[in-house]
Amino acid sequence: MMETAKLIVERGGAGTEGSVSTYEVPYTHGQSVLDGLRYIRTYLDPTLAIRYSCTNANTCKECMIVIDGKVAYACTARLKPCDMILKPLPTKQHLRDLVTEIAPPDERLVNAIAKSGDA
Numbered sequence: 001m002m003e004t005a006k007l008i009v010e011r012g013g014a015g016t017e018g019s020v021s022t023y024e025v026p027y028t029h030g031q032s033v034l035d036g037l038r039y040i041r042t043y044l045d046p047t048l049a050i051r052y053s054c055t056n057a058n059t060c061k062e063c064m065i066v067i068d069g070k071v072a073y074a075c076t077a078r079l080k081p082c083d084m085i086l087k088p089l090p091t092k093q094h095l096r097d098l099v100t101e102i103a104p105p106d107e108r109l110v111n112a113i114a115k116s117g118d119a
């Protein structure tokens with residue numbers, strides 16, 4: 001019988017009532033949590049918002065989320081064949097699902113435009 005990981009994901013957007021979605025994904029030893037999230041996006045629910053860029057190289061730092069109560073990179077945290085609770089970062093501006101605003105304020109487009117006086 002194939003093992004699975006159950007990913008319990010906090011959903012919702014800024015200013016909206018949150019919800020929780022639960023997904024069972026196939027488990028293979030050595031997979032990352034990001035592998036599980038990408039499986040969800042590809043085969044189960046394309047509406048799940050996640051952010052990543054380097055895909056398991058741990059260089060972009062965009063996949064940072066809270067995994068079972070601890071801040072971690074989804075691409076280096078190992079998937080486990082049990083329940084795992086995934087939440088967005090609590091100290092960053094929440095955008096949607098597991099995505100938070102991670103760009104420094106000066107690098108955000110809206111702030112850069114305001115600073116340049118072109119707004």
Ligand code: FES
Nearest residue numbers: 058060061063075
């Ligand atoms: S996907 Fe780039 S650091 Fe995790």
